[in-house]
Amino acid sequence: MKEITKYISAYYLDEEDLLSGIKKMQENNVKVLDAFTPFPVHGLDKVLGIRRSWLPRVGFIGGTIGALTGFFFQMWVFTEGYQMNIGGKPLLAIPSFIPVTFESAVLFAAFSMVFAFLFRSRLGLGAENKIYDVKSTDNHFVVVAGYEENKSDDVKEKMEAAGATIIEVKE
């Protein structure tokens, strides 16, 4: 696929207009690449056909690993590594292990998810993603489509038809 270097974008001031706009554009065969919004718009992912995130699964796996690590580490310490008679309690003091097991599960799950999120979204300290338009973090909802020289007017028209307030072309 040819790399896209130029984009044409439609601006909205209201999320409902955005949703209906995108739907209209899609009906009119405008290939909507992405949308930049100041807050999460309900239904946007469905409209754009974004799959449900895998993050929950990552969290589940992280949590499971955390829980198992926590539990078996404690078990190892008490029954193998450092066998001590502590208050006459059994070496395999399972009720005592639950709190730490739980905490490590949560800790692992949270960290694995956040790292997965950052990694998957290419976010991170000092990450330099291209900021399409600073207005999109304020009050504008921006729909972006690939710019193709020959089709631009058509797309523009369709965007206008889809109720966009501003239409711009950017690198």
Added chain:
Amino acid sequence: MEKKYYKSIEEYQPIDGSPNNYKNLAKNHIGIDEPVSGSPSSRRDFLKLFGFAIASAAVVSSCEQPVRKAIPYLIKPDAITPGKASYFASTFFDGNDYSSILVKVRDGRPIKIEGNKLSSVTKGGSSARVQASVLSLYDTARYKNPAISGVEAEWEKADAEIIENLKAIKQSNGKIVIVTPTIISPSTLSVIEKFIEEYPATKHIQYDAISANAISLANQSVFGKEVIPSYQFHKAKVIVGFGADFLGTWLMPVEFTKQYSKGRKVGHNKKEMSYHAHFEAGMSLTGSNADKRIVTKNSQQKIVIANLYNEIAKQLGENTIEIPASPVDVHDVAQRLLAHKGESLVVCGSNDKESQVIVNGINYLLGNYGSTLDINSPLNLKKGNDSEMETLTKELNKGEVSGLILYGVNPAYNYQNAKGFLNGLKKADLTVSIPSLKDETAEECKYLCPDHYVLETWNDYEIKPGNYSLSQPAIRPIFNTRAGQETLLKWAGVETEYVELIKSNWKKNIYPSSGFSGSFRDFWNTSLHNGVFEKAVGGNLEINYSKSAIPSGIETESSEGLELELVESVAVGDGRQANNPWLQELPDPTTKVTWDNYASISVRLAEEMGITEGDIISIDKQLSLPVLIQPGQEHKTISVALGYGRTNAGAVAEGVGGNAYPLVQHNRQTRIYSKTGVKVEKVEGEHEFAKTQSHHSMEGRPLIRETTLSEYIEDPASGNEFHEKVKHHATTLYEKRKFEGHHWGMAVDLNSCTGCNACVVACSAENNVPVVGKEQVKLAREMHWMRIDRYYSDDIENPEVVRQPVMCQHCDNAPCENVCPVGATTNSSEGVNQMAYNRCIGTRYCNNNCPYKVRRFNFMDYTQSDAIPLNTYDPAGMTVDLKRMVLNPDVVIRSKGVIEKCSLCIQRIQEKKLDAKLENRQLEDGEIVPACAQTCPADAIVFGDLNNKDSKISKFFADERNYHLLEELHTLPSVGYLTKVRNTEAKATKKKEIKH
């Protein structure tokens, strides 16, 4: 200072046993001269034994020298194995307390005193003061050198001047007086005799700060013998005391406690115990242990005694004494005494001769002489004649005494007319003091010739006829001191070493009649090894009773107004060892106050006078003391402990409490320790006591369980029903751990324990328990691993008192262990709850969760072992190098921020286990004895292996009386308690609680 390095082994090696080499070695490498205290050759054996490791201690005496703590042994001295303790039999006697002891010496340092089981007198027991005495050895306040007019001098110079003076006095026919405390050493007496031989115009006066002169005077008039009888409390089925605190302070508390507790013990084979009634005004240790305590004014004591006499005399058809009726009922006591003729005992602590005479009469009528008390085998204690001291004071003031030698006495502090005495002292030409501890008198004399401490010196003792004991130096003298006996011998011109004199005395006087089959050398060595030599004397039961000595009538004092009672404190005794931090921090067994004396007043009097605890009162405008409200105190009697208010005894003692000795009276030949018609007023100020216990009620909880004898006979488990109940309901969510091998346990017989506190000091000494000082005790931060809880119940005017020694209970299901985040406290494979101090991070969580509150936290850097500099908190000076000599190297000292607690003396367990292993044998039951159990004069503490079914501890645990503290919590303690049994008819119903 330049460091000196050894160039070769040879340079450092010339130890061939010759004394000079030792001397040189000391000079070269330690940097001091050997103390001049006798010819070197005779010290050789001693030196060989104790070497020079102690030299580090000696160094401290001269501050310029650096302390070197490591002394290498290139040739191991015979008796010293580094890391292994040696025990030397010896005797502790300071004029007041007597105990046959073993001195535990580690690397040349005495670190602990244990009772000597071979003595038939103290039978392995000792008291708090004896236990603490090892610390007094290292008292930094001790006189380090002889002094002339307050300036330190050489012995040679002092000797020369003194001898010159003495000779001058001799020439001018001047009078010389030697004042000593009671001397029970035959050899010391012979030294004094030798001195008198040289200076015939010398008079020897024995002066007891706390006098019992009335007893010997009474015996003189009744039986013609001026002695103090010996007592056999264990033979008495009925014991009646009149203000005699024989379990705490009176005469021979260690011996009496042994005897008393023997008579009090019950068990499967012995379902009887002695009955003890006690008449007293203040709440003493003894009174609080009595089955029946009758509150009596001291001024009326004589009337009560005489009434008792009359009750008995009447029934026996003897003459009675004309007296007013008794303020308290004595009929019941009289009946009991009469029912046990020949096996009862009446003792009286009063120093009033007439009272003692009547008590003698009672004992005589009851046929107790020869059975429970014996004047033919007297106690050689308290030989002081009170009037002699009065006379001496008069003579001194008249200038009739030219030479005064004060040998081990401190009249400037403890003589009631100290001012008069000191005035007179100035008039004498020659004044010499021979003190072993710093005191108020020594520096008033021109010549100060410091004596060895009791642990540094040779001596012999004869506590009872035929009952000899020896003391031997357990350490080379730390300071430039000299045995008093040698000092006197030197002045008398006798060139014998004192030890040789003792030997020759023994050879001459004791050996021939000893029945010993070997040579004298063997005899001597055996005696020295054993510490005691006892031979049967007597069989002489004859007594001459002079009936006429019993008065037909007695004068009665007015018992109006307030009365003062002066008592000896269990902690500091007569005040001699007041500079001993262990004793100062030792809580009084009854009031639980440390670091203080005070005026104990009754609850009623406090209400009447509008006084609350901590207010200050002045007594006869002579002494101002804070008030302590004492349940069981006689309504109008104020009790004050002697032994406090030292002014020149060292930093620890000074400023603690007030001196009550000036309030002592002298009338009718003897010193009287009470006073009537006392004027008391409240003065400005407020005082906060450093108490280790502030709540006095058991709140109806089954902590100390008791029963009465009759109930016990009926059902040995009586009073302990709760134990069965708990056992019945004991459920658990996890199996009880099994202990393979040993499972250590301890049991305390509450019926034997008198609460004397000896174990507390023993524990502190054994385990390096820090002293925290008054301010920290006020904040409830005392560090004692072992404490004795005391509760009152019933009538606040005369409560029942119970005591319970509490140490770590070594729970098998220990709540403390569970919660330590770092696992610093765990259960050992032998059931001991142990602390890893260097693992402890000091969250104090374990202590919070300990239901017994036996864990102690190092709130400050008490031991100067912290990583952070300049933060030591050591008000008692326990971290100075010299006092650190007393530390037990087997027990690590704990730093700031660490929890510590009783370890069941794990170091002792390990030592004995190792011994058994090396000898390839099983441990025997009773082989391991923790410090508290070792010391206990009442044999109340038993230690052993719970896995050994035949051990004593297993039998204790199987006893119906056994229970565990807070057993309903299922902590499964390894410490058990046996119920207390009172010999009273009354059913032990639920006690009324005293809210206080």
Added chain:
Amino acid sequence: MEQNMENKFVFDSKIKMILYGMIAVGLIALLVGLFSEGVVESRFWANLLLNNFYFLALALGGTFFVAVHEMGESGWQTSIQRVPEAMGRFIPFAGVLMLITFLFGIHHLYHWTDTAHHDEILAGKAPYLNTTFFYIRFAIYFAGWSILSYYLRKASIDMDSDADIKYYKKQRILSSVFVVFFAITSSTSAWDWLMSIDAHWFSTLYGWYIFSGLLVSTIAMIILILIFLRNQGYMSHVNKEHLHDLGKYLFAFSILWMYLWFSQYLLIWYSNIPEETVYFVERVNNHSTIFYVNLVMNFVLPFLVLMTRNSKRMIGVTGVVALIVFAGHWVDYFLAIMPGVVGENTKVGFFEIGLTIGYIGLFLFIVFLGLSKASLIPKNHPFYKESLDYHTNY
């Protein structure tokens, strides 16, 4: 599926017959229990108490569900609110049955009623644990619950015919009163009827623990009734979103129940003080199977199954889990009651199962009767529309 214009549940004879049948099974079981020698008296009364308490808990839970959501100004549940409202109707019936149980069986259930046998600890508790006060409390509980539950439902139904906001306000006030009253009585009733079985034992958490069980089982019951109603063609507005939310509740409250169970167990296990451990020792040692089955049914299964979003949105899965949890909490109460009352004779036989079937029949009969009397939709509820239009993501 708008086949029912009034949105009213038609309690038709087919359903009635089934429920009659179930009730009949219960009656037979009751007779078996009365006359069979295999069913000892303590077992008989214990089962009556168990079922009484369980279905009372469901009824109370229904009312509590409504009340607490009203208080919290929650909107999503309004469209299903009629079901829990109807569940609350069982309270007075449970009261009558409970009263009968106590009147005849109290001595078999609570050994503290035996004052002839002196027991020091029980004597200390006597000011609270005595039959007179017991019945006084009983009366207060049922009076309060029944009246509040009745009026709460009435206000809701009144709203159908009159859209005035005053009913809504009234409902909110009644909800507050009920929640406060229930906050106290849920604990005290649990102490009275369950904790006092093991009269020496005590646990401060017990009331809240029982309460958490009540919450979960109520949610399970609501889910089951909703699924039934949907299968019958009602409540077509109840969609996956509602189910998802209920599934989340089931999931969350199962965790809450486990949390409280564990808190209580851990603290007692940890300190291991006999006066507390006695309760668990009896159950772990002598009823170990039920002990662990209880945990599996009420925590492990719902937790594992309902963790994913999809399973919560699948009617079949959520329904099965709800059924397991419903049975699970019966087991939980069984474990609470039986060891103390029946002890070693604890069994599960025809009597237990039959009686429970009978109670289910009776309970559902009363609930369905209630549902048939009013619209299934509180159409005038101010938040009703919110309930129809919402999405739940996770």
Added chain:
Amino acid sequence: MYVSPQREPLIKGEKDYATITNDVTAPMAGKPGKYWFMGITISTTAFLLGGVATFFTVWFGIGTWGLNKTIGWGWGITNFVWWVGIGHAGTFISAILLLFRQKWRTSINRSAEAMTLMAVACAGFFPLIHMGRLLVGFFIFPYPNTRDVWVNFNSPLLWDVFAITTYFFVSLLFWYVGLIPDLGTIRDRAKKVWQKKIYGFLSFGWVGSARHWSRHESLSLILAGLAAPLVLSVHSIVSMDFATSVIPGWHTTIFPPYFVSGAVFSGFAMVLTLLIIARKTMNLEEYITIGHIESMNKIIIATGSIVGIAYLTELFVAWYSGVEYEQYAFLNRATGPYWWAYTIMMTCNVITPQLFWFRKIRRSLVATFIISIFVNIGMWFERFVIVVTSLHRDFLPSSWTMYKPTLVEVGLYVGTIGLFFTLFLLFVRVFPVIAISEVKSVLKTSGEKKK
């Protein structure tokens, strides 16, 4: 999504998305006002005081505190529990209210979460400083070492280590993840280059694409799902510091849930105290409305009543248990030498919040402010009562003592308050105190303009 007109608007005034951005970022632009400077001066002074107290504690030992042989924990652990409790409101608001779809949380969750972090930091200080040997405090972590020594997993204090650490990090992640889009907004509006740089750096390169938002929302919800049980576990574990013991007054099974509700109770009180001031000084009244305050007050009365019921349950069961130690412990709380602490606790926690049953009081700023401070005080005393009065008279009357804090302990407490406010004041300068994107997301359904 439909929102009933019955509901009060959550955002007042004529707002659109741009005004929200402006309003929220306004306090960050420009120079701080004089109140801010006054506040930061006072709080840093208090913080420095705490530094001095810390020095004394570490140098001279715990002996500088008022503790003794019987009472091993005093103000230190009281403060610890108090601070942890305060922290719980943030997590509660962002996690549990999110799961319960309470939209009003959007205006307050950001600052409440920030408070969580600050409070947990203050809380975490106390278990450290209360160690007798702080220098070897690292023993508490299970790290491999040559001696093969491990920690004791039976100890609730060790559970605390895990719980507090997890809590802090998860809260931090949760807070920061929520902050990323807003940092993007600020970055895009920053005028100065260095601001752009810093915020650009901190915003992790956020662009706000549909995919970002999709994952972000997913992440936030799951983190909320994790934080909800976490918040229960943390204070439950804190409560187990006491409840696992055998000490009467500590060992009671109701502690875990009771502590959690107490924590939320005190946390909301602190949030109220702060936000009532913040909304005023930062002109955020239209975002943090009376309606928000009323909602929080409802939580206060709910949790306060739960706490009250727990108090009564404890009292009743102590009597009912028939265990004399248990009975005495509670009698002593109410009538013993620390009766005043118990009275303060009861008054402030159970009685005064009941005033919130009245709508007028619920919606009165002054009353709310006063009662919220009462609750802060009351909850501090609750922990004091639990820690000190349970310990000072436990099983053996021989060991009963009293406890009085020293200046050093007071200094440490003041120091953490100083730290808390210093951090909060810095926070309001550099981060948006209101979650901009979240508020925008509810503007359409809950803004006043729409209605």
